[in-house]
Amino acid sequence: MKYVIVGAGVAGIQAARAIREQDQTGEILMISADVHVHSRCMLHKFISGERDEAGLDFTERDFFDKYRINWKKGLRVTAVLPDKKEIRLDSGETLSYDKLLLANGADSFIPPVGQLREASNVYGLRNLSDAQAIVKEAETAKRVLVIGSGLVGLDAAYGLIERGKKLTVVEMADRILPVQLDAHAAKAYEDLFEKAGVRFVLERKASEAVCQPDGKIHKVILDNGEEIPCDLIIVAAGVRSSLACLESSGIDCQRGVTVDSCMRTSAADVYAAGDVTALSGIWPNAADQGRIAGKNMCGLTARYTDTYAIKNTINFFGLVTLCVGRIQKEEGDQVYIREDQRQYKRILVKDGRVEGILFQGNIAGAGIWQYLIKNQIDVSGIDKDIFDINYGDFYQVGDRGKYEWAV
Ligand SMILES: Cc1cc2nc3c(=O)[nH]c(=O)nc-3n(C[C@H](O)[C@H](O)[C@H](O)COP(=O)(O)OP(=O)(O)OC[C@H]3O[C@@H](n4cnc5c(N)ncnc54)[C@H](O)[C@@H]3O)c2cc1C
Secondary structure, eight states: OEEEEEOOSHHHHHHHHHHHHHOSSSEEEEEESOSSOOOGGGHHHHHHTSSOGGGGOOSOTTHHHHTTEEEEESOOEEEEETTTTEEEETTSOEEEOSEEEEOOOEEEOOOOSTTTTTOTTEEOOSSHHHHHHHHHHHTTOOEEEEEOOSHHHHHHHHHHHTTTOEEEEEESSSSSSTTTOOHHHHHHHHHHHHHTTOEEEESOOEEEEEEOTTSOEEEEEETTSOEEEOSEEEEOSOEEEOOGGGTTTOOOBSSSBOOOTTOBOSSTTEEEOGGGGTSOOSHHHHHHHHHHHHHHHTTOOOOOOOOOSOEEEEEETTEEEEEEEOOSOOTTOEEEEEEOSSOEEEEEEETTEEEEEEEESOOTTTHHHHHHHHHTOBOTTOOSOGGGOOGGGEEEETTTTEEEEOO
């Protein structure tokens, strides 16, 4: 059996592990544009100079030998031909497969604002190669503009603070990390970043940016006319699944590659996992999907059932936050808040079910909340402060992690 995996991110790596655990003799070939296995969540540590390329690797040192994987790195798949069970590479090679996994992630999206797409000093932050280019540009750049204050934008800013840059972050929403946080939790991070010298411009969009004769943009104009001078621009305005190599493949795609719960695509023996599916966009889910795809590629039946809208642990300046489920308040929600000097906790309950938690400062004991959200357990009947719910309030049914209220 010949397994081919496109992508050496967490989805591809976890799939390869799962395949080797099931199939000791099959051939595993991994192909990636990346030349280093690296955690994208750690790229800010490379930008800050805290870690080198090797320090971003999230696999064991002998991973490829141990799992007997042939890794072709620095190569791009340019076409997938399911009818022939072949893929084409940018090297001109054509390779065959018995089972194929698409784990080729996503690309930064640079919006078509002015000449952002043409300028030589504008970068997304997705790959180690982006971080390397940003570090190089930062050697001479004094003023940095970050467009977007999601996790990626703030990671970029966080990394560059260490390099002593004058940083401005522009955000369309009324707070930073608008997907993950409410206004209160966001303010805690805003204060910490501002203390470190970052200036936030909220509720504003970039509306014009013109290249100068040196090919660079030296100021960006916002929608209120304000001009932000800059020598380096990092655009963190979202990602798009990497679908270019699938254009003439006939494989069903919408925002991402369409998959069923076994991670099968519309083409026989072709699977997809991770950000390329656009199901989630976060690391733990990409890892789960990769593992599940790998098992299914070996003939087992495993299903992906994680439906959390959000599941993030955030840590800037030592302030840790966990958000799971739904964060934005909706009509009919009961909102529970507990706050003291050490922590801020917010729980959203709708129709007796916990739909989202946001814990900042102290995230201990969060496992129970993830369980309640995932299994939609009715908490309306419990006669105690909701924040004091713990595993002791349940008894376990069977031995596979199922719980019911202990009454
Ligand atoms: C800066 C940053 C910070 C993040 N922080 C967090 C965080 O704190 N928490 C969290 O949960 N998630 C975070 N994420 C998201 C997380 O990193 C992704 O969800 C995860 O990396 C997705 O894994 P993946 O394997 O699907 O794709 P990727 O990690 O993107 O890997 C894709 C692989 O495919 C390869 N590839 C792409 N196209 C081709 C092609 N045509 N041919 C060959 N190879 C190709 C690439 O080289 C790469 O090896 C962050 C992402 C970024 C960029």
